[in-house]
Amino acid sequence: MKKQLLSGVCIFLFISTLQAHCERTPIYLDETQPIEQRIEDALSRMTLEEKIAMIHAQAKFSSPGVARLGIPEIWCTDGPHGIRPEVLWDEWEQAKWTNDSCTAFPALTCLAATWDPQISLLYGKSIGEEARYRNKSILLGPGVNIYRTPLNGRNFEYMGEDPYLASKMVVPYIQGVQSNGVAACVKHYALNNNEKNRHTTNVIVDDRALHEIYLPAFKAAVQEGNVWSIMGSYNLYKNQHCCHNQYLLNDILKKEWGFDGVVISDWGGVHDTDQAITNGLDLEFGSWTNGLTNGTSNAYNNYYMADPYLKRIKLEQVGTKELDDKIRRILRLIFRTTMNRNRPYGSFATPEHFMAARSIGEQGIVLLQNKNNVLPINIAKTKKIAVIGENAIKMMTVGGGSSSLKALHEISPLEGIKSRLKNKVEIVYARGYVGDSSNEYNGVITRQNLKDNRSAKELIDEAIKISQDADYVIFIGGLNKSAGQDCEDADRKGIELPYNQDKVIEALSTVNKNVIVVNISGNAIAMPWVKKVPAIIQAWFLGSEAGNALASILVGDVNPSGKLPFTFPAKLEHVGAHKLNSYPGVKRENSSIIDERYNESIYVGYRWMEKEHIKPLFAFGHGLSYTTFKYGKPSISTTQMTTSDTLTITIPITNIGKREGAEVVQLYIADKKSSLPRPIKELKGFQKVQLAPGETQYVSFIVDQNSLSYFNDTLHKWIAEAGEFEAIIGSSSEEIKARINFELK
Structure with missing residues (x-):
């Protein structure tokens, strides 16, 4: 009897303790509860100081959670072509991890050139798996700004000139990424169409062009892709910076489109506390003391949405309505990502990801010209191939700005060609020209020594010598990811090929009738030699499997099917933004602001060419097949x-x-x-x-x-x-x- 009584008491105490524990368990930790109820429960438990801490950075790529409540930090990583190597907590210097070498996927211009939403889904799923494996909450990509001028240094990160194409390609990318419990962050919202003066350019554009050309891909990302975060751009619109812009963020994005995710500032894109509070920004990231200027290290409390915001609330200058909305959005993102127990584990730099990168590259490569069916290379009848050009050997995964990567491997075009034709064809190489011999970007070292002190004449003479008796000459050139080419924070000075390449191609065409020009770039280039060479390939920045993808197209293992996502103009003045003297804008008197009027309105790319009856060098959507x-x-x-x-x-x-x-x-x-x-x-x-x-x-x-x-x-x-x-x-x-x-x- 005593044993039964004791047993009953124990059971009662156990049940009582369990009930008390359940009653104390916060709803926000219970994944069976509706997400909006969990958000309100977590919000009600946070202090004012905890809320303020959550809406700005605590490190270069991290914002704090609430440790007291078990709410995790947010960790971002740069995309959109691969997962950026780790940097130190409060420095841009490399953290020198030995396990953060990623898969480098082709640039987004290449993805757009596939014109294949299923390939975009594969891209998003694969890169999302890599971000998840590294336990990132947000992948800072993809980019969908419209290709307005071929001088824009960041065009290679975007999806071309047409809003419909960009809209259809961005949605599956987002869905693939977010299927891994990682938020995609579509950027740069909006009108960030050139890198020159990007912090001070005020875009003046009519509403038709805004809604018909520059916003559709962002709208599709929100309403069809259900994207969980969006990044504001550096430039101004309606005289307000786009990271805290009433019309773009509140009126259109949140009210008109119903966006329920987080608006993130570009790094250093915030300029004003009061506008940041009221004009739609949710999460402030930056580089230095106040997100803008060099200053004291670890001074994140000085950010615009940090102590200055807290002080205004305590002085009752502003209320907490906007703050609570920002926290709700951030909590919603956290519940969708890090606090989602059904999140898959991800994978990193796997054979499957390298195969995906190769497939994307193969399907995005565009065959621009193929006179006399020079391509594919007839291996059985070929004894010698001369490969010319710096881009045949130069690493392209390093450089270009925030999309620079530390790839586990990068197969160069020369390596890919040699591997495919090993023991079948003699492959000889000459530099032809010297471009950029640097071997480091943002602490990632290529370990390539590209220094060459020979004169231009010596380089061309060597190229001619080995090309004269070759069955084929493959010139592999174009742009690179150095400043002033395809690179963030600067624009190109013109559309001509740099580094004396036109002269090299002209010289090769005089000594060999089978010259194949492979242009590696994310932008259109001028081609004064277009009628002198039989074959031209647009090869993009193809990532880890670049050489293998290119070789498979050259020899016909894969039939090219890529189509141009933007127009190649014959001359720069054939582009509306340049014909109408719109780019790069006019500086205001006694001000740092530059007004850039989009005088061409809705007539961007092929729309402009057709309106003005201009024949392009290569048309939008063009691409040949075998x-x-x-x-x-x-x-x-x-x-x-x-x-x-x-x-x-x-x-x-x-x-x-x-x-x-x-x-x-x-x-x-x-x-x-x-x-x-x-x-x-x-x-x-x-x-x-x-x-x-x-x-x-x-x-x-x-x-x-x-x-x-x-x-x-x-x-x-x-x-x-x-x-x-x-x-x-x-x-x-x-x-x-x-x-x-x-x-x-």
Whole structure:
């Protein structure tokens, strides 16, 4: 009896203790509870000082949680092409870890050139796994700023000139990243279209261009991709810096689009405490004392949203309504990432990731020109190949700004070609030109010694000598990721090739008829020698597997299928921003601010070229194949539709060549008559189809009201006007294969 009584008492005490413990367990720790309820519970337990601490950095890439409540820190990492090596807590110097060498994925211009949302999903999933493995909360990417000028040093990080293409490619990237419990951070919101004077440029742009050209990819990221964070840009718009901009952040992003995530400042992008409080910024990051200027180390309490904000609250100059909204958003991000127990574990620098990087590179490489079918290289009939150019050996994963990486390996183009043709073809190499011989960026050392003191004549003479009797000459040049080329914080001075490369190519073309020019860049270049060489390849910055990806295209292991995500102009003055003297803006009198008027309005890229009847060097959407595709006669489900209807356009595509290949079928829409001026045509659909020799597939496009609409700046809404439209189907914006008319009632 005593034993039973004792047992009953023990059970009662155990149950009572358990109930008391459960009652004390915070709801925010219980993942079975709705996330909004968890947010409110955590918010109610935080002190004012804890809230202020959470909305600004505590280290170069970290902001604090609340240790007392078990709320973890936020850790960011630079993207969008790979996971940045670790730096010291409060310095940019490398932390010198031995296990942070990552997979370098191709630059986003290459991803956009695949025109394949499934490849974008693979990219996002793979890089998200690497970020998760390193326990990062936020991946600072992708970038979707529009390619407005080929001088922009950061174009290589973005997805081209067309808002529809960028919108369709950014969404799966975000979904892939966030499937790993890591927040994507779409940047740079908004109008950050050149690096020159990026901190002081005030963009003046009409509302139509803003909504039709520069905002759609961000809108898609929010409303279709459900992105968890967005980074404000350095520049100004409406005379307010974009990191605390009432119109962009509050009116459009949060109210109009319904964004429920975190707005993060670019590093040093905050300039004013009062605007940071009220104008939509949630989390302040920076580099120095106040996020802007050199100063005392470890002085994060001096940030605009740190002690200055706390002081205003304590003096009752401002309330806590905005602060609580910022904390809710930050907590929501934490619950979605670090405090999500179902988060996968991720993986890092795996064979699967290197294969993904290679596949992305292979599908993004663009065959621009192939006269006389010089490519692919006929290995059986080839004895000697001369490879010329510094970019054949120079590492491209190091440099370029915040996207610089410490890659586990990087296969150079020369290494890739030698590996693929080993014991089959003699490969000889000559430098041809000397560009940048530096071997370090932000503490990452390439261990390459590229110093060469020979004269330009000596270098060209050597290249000519080894090329004269070669079966093929592969010139591998272009830009690099040094300041003033494809690099953050500076723009190019022109679109000409640097380092005397044009003369090298001209000289090679006089001694060998089979010169293949491989341009490595994230930007368009001028090609004064375009008619003198039979083959040209746009190879981008391809990351860890660069050489292997390029070699597979050169020898035909992979049939090229990439298409240009931006126009190659023949001359800089063929670009609207330069023809109209808009770039880089005009400095205000007695001020550091530079006003840059986007005088070309909605006419960016191919839209401008077609309006002005300018023939591009290579058109938007252009890209050749080693096979041939035949476009059949399109059919349409109805020739009349209303704004509540859709119609379907179908066209047969047949591979009439002898090789398997992929074609990107592009749909453009032309409004034959509208109240406001519109481009001659605009991209409104695309599909990439893989076809075996002789195979036919039917490609269908659905046209709805959104496909026909333009932004009416007077009404501040999208309008689809009744009238006649034309569906235009092509293999590029220039190569039109079929047209079909319909009417909107």
